[in-house]
Amino acid sequence: MRKIKIIKGQNFGIHVEKKIEKENFFFHEYEMAVEYLNHIWDSQTACLQVQDDLFVENPNNVIAFCGERGSGKSSAMLSFINALRQVGKNDDEFDFSNPVRNNNWDSKVIIDPSAFDGVHNIVDIVLAHIFQSFNDAYQEDNQSFDKYDRERLYKLMAKVYKNLSIIKNKEKMVDDEYDEAGNIAKLQKLGESTQLKKTLGELINAYLEMISKVKCRQGQKCEKLLIAIDDLDLCNEHAYEMAEQIRKYLILPNVIIFMAIKIDQLKLGIEEKNRKDFKNVIAGHLNSETIASEISDMSQRYLTKLIPVARRISLPNLNAMDFCLEIDEEAENRNLNNFNAEKTILKMIREKTGMIFCEAIENNYSYFVPENMREFVNFIILLCGMKTPWSLAEGYLQNIRDFKEYFINEMLKAKIVETRFNGLKEVLDSDNNTKNHNMKVYLDNLLLNSFRGATATGFQYDYPETSLGAVIDGLNNVAAYLTKKEDQRLLYYLRIYYTIILNQSFLEKKKIGSFPDELTGSFILGSKINVAMPASIMNNAGYVSRGRFIIDIKKCWEVICNKMPLPKFSLEDELIDVFSVNKYNRLYVKGTVINEDNKWRLASGWILMATLVSSINYAADGKTYVLDVPFIYENRLVYSVWVSPSVENFFGALCNMEKTVENACLQLLGFSQKDVENILKKIIAENEKIINVARKIALNPDLSMRLLEYCQKKRDDKDSQGELRTYQLYKKFFKNVQSFLLDEKLEVVDMTTLWIPIEESAEEGKLIGEKVDICELYAEMYESQRESFISQNDDNSRNDFIEKIDGQKLKQNFSLKVTNVARTAHEGKINSIPTSLRNKTTEWVKKKLEDIADYIEDYSYKNNTFPVGFEKNLLIQLYSEVVDLYMQNPKSEISVKQYETYKKFARIVNQSVSSKGE
Secondary structure, three states: OEEEEEEOOOOOOOOOOOOOOOOOOOOHHHHHHHHHHHHHEEEEEHHHOOOOHHHHOOOOOOEEEEOOOOOOOHHHHHHHHHHHHHHHOOOOOOOHHHHHEEEEOOEEEEEEEHOOOOOOOHHHHHHHHHHHHHHHHHHHOOOOOOOHHHHHHHHHHHHHHHHHHHHHHHHHHHHHHHOOOOOOHHHHHHHHHHHHHHHHHHHHHHHHHHHHHHHOOOOEOOOEEEEEOOOOOHHHHHHHHHHHHHHHHHHHHHHEEEEEHHHHHHHHHHHHHHHHHOOOHHHHHOOOOHHHHHHHHHHHHHHHHHHHHHHHHEEEHHHOOHHHHEEEEOOHOOOOOOOOOHHHHHHHHHHHOOOOOOOOOOOOOOOOOOHHHHHHHHHHHHHHHOOOOOOOHHHHHHHHHHHHHHHHHHHHHOOOOHHHHHHHHHHHHHHHHHHHHHHHHHHHOOOOOOOOOOOOOOOOOOOOOOOOHHHHHHHHHHHOOOOHHHHHHHHHHHHHHHHHHHHHHHHHHHHOOOHHHHHOOOOOHHHHHOOOOEEEEEOOOOEEEEEEEOOHHHHHHHHHHHOOOOOOOOOOOOOOEEEEEEOOOOEEEEEHHHHOHHHHHHHHHHHHHHHHHEEEEEEEOEEEEEEEOOOOOOOOOOOOEEEEHHHHHHHHHOHHHHHHHHHOOHHHHHHHOOHHHHHHHHHHHHHHHHHHHHHHHHOOOOHHHHHHHHHOOOOOOOOOHHHHHHHHHHHHHHHHHHHHHHHHHOOOOOOOOOEEEEEEEEEEHHHEEEEEEEHHHHEEEHHHHHHHHOOOOOOHHHHHHHHHHHHHHHOOOOOOOOOOOOOOOOOOOOOOOOOOOOOEEEEHHHHHHHHHHHHHHHHHHHOOOOOOOOOOOHHHHHHHHHHHHHHHHHOOEEEEHHHHHHHHHHHHHHHHHHHHHO
């Protein structure tokens, strides 16, 4: 497996390997370089054996290490050159040919094009290097050089320099060429300048021969001059000129050229030069795709000639590779050695910050592993620099803050396209109270008002926009539509961001003993809980999920009563029948049952209610919202006659038991504030392990989202049959949770039981409690609701439930037509809308309002806006009221106020029809 060695303090510069081992990250690329070098040497040797210049062209001698900025191309090139210098001195792992192995590679020229100033060029630098190198060698040992050879070398240097000067002074050369007083000397000068390449080759040969006498060991020669050019493409202004100098003068049989380069950048520089050269042609064909394509092709052909594709060594994308790390660091980080990159990063993040992220699914892209070497090394150095905390105290919190700053600046801001990041700024800048709402708006905008995905339940449950569940649903919905790599990166980064702010907020609030409820609410998993367990068919309602369903609050209470720990309730017990209906048709808890004898039995049941179920609200927009509010008001009125049990409620309640106990409204039963605080303290202490697990899941959205995906794949239990199937499926769900946590190397606990207090001990302040089987309670609630569908003796209850669902579907369909500008044309006839009505029954008004919705949908599609004066919320509210009346009695009439509202919308429709006719 490839390995990257991280050395603290060397992460900001080029790293040259002293010795290249097989496990080196770029070893495969070095092997390619060896193969190319052997081939170039053989081609150059064959070329030198051909005497006729007419039939031979010097073979291309360029090997390029190609990659993006920070990919390690400079380090790779210089490490390979260093390995060449070590050939013969130390054992190596490469298959160099004998000529390559016997060559002395100390004669090298390292060129940094960014230092070019437009006056000096690459040949200048080569010439200067030859002079300096020879002069140094001569000063060190002048006895090794023959005087004749030395004088010949100096003459060749002078000749090359003279030719360079003539070529550089182009204007004077042109003036001399057309000077009427021209003479043979000028022609001779011109001829010499065109021989620069040949003269340079002779100079290099002479230099190599003389240097061999002092630098080569026995059996070695110095036959090639090695030229290394780092980041040629960075010198934008002179990139083409330098490329031309290489092409014209340095493709020589005694020269080997290595480059570290970003090919696309150099191509752009060459394209820019071509555009300048052909500006008159381009001006005559503005916006011509043909011209643009031709210029691009010209640049590509030129680049292919200079650096053949077969000689380009593309450095690997780290994210696409399987490799491990060796961290040359203090002892606390050495335990990370030899893990693959992703595992190392995630392990370090978990140890340093407490945040949990899951490994990418097999064959999937890991957005945590930076794509290039420089970013990767800097990221690892950042994590290494964090001290590993031994508790959840200040250490974790400071590390999270440091990680957050790095993530926003170096990952989110740097990797997300500017338009997407700009839209995200409001989310980043908002406080925790508005962050979820702003994130939901941002995600909805990403979808461009696309319809939301459906769930496996009979109808859609919606979360409050301030809950974490709403954000998770938004992430899942966007992921279903936007599947490009850059979109998936953004969505994963948003998971990271939420993990950061949730853990940061939790640690900041932990000091004052509270959970970041403003960022989570009671709903922490999202709607995928609906598919985490198999659904079941219920008569007239289709498939109903076991993950979340609804049940009559009276039936829910009856289940809790019958499954309570000792003393058990009996079916005849008055406490089962705690609810009554007042004269306003509102459900409330009877005051007669609230007394000193019953308060502990009621308290236990109310705590379970607050833990396992949530109230629901059938909104005017046709949606069914689950709410994290107390199920009972201070005046004993029940918030909703229908409640929604869900294992998601259980997880959310465990995260914030303070709020859960508050929602149980124990003060109504006669408990003092001190009593409630004592109950809360005992519940937290007895359930500490499952509370910690629930919080770990809630605070790490990547973990929670992957958990539900895991449970969905493994949700069925083929062995569970008959009456106990639902119970066994709930047990299976919690078993899947345990298996998943085990795979993620997290603490595994049994979450199927909850300790609740059932009475006060004789010893003051002490409470007696029992563990309740959560799976049994949920299974009984689900099966109890099923019975209300199937039972033929309970037609009223069943019909009431079905009508409620049908009413919500009507409201939802109506709302969809008038809320957003339609993206598709309305199908069907558009009926006329009378301004006044003789028939004011809810049955007829409902039909006319639906005709108005059809017209609004058609109008918005055709005009990309709504009619003047149209108020969608008012229309939705009117329709909701009419539907509620219609469900009770289709022949009942609407009120005067409702009729006036109807006439207002009828006039708006008819006025818009008239204006279109005009």
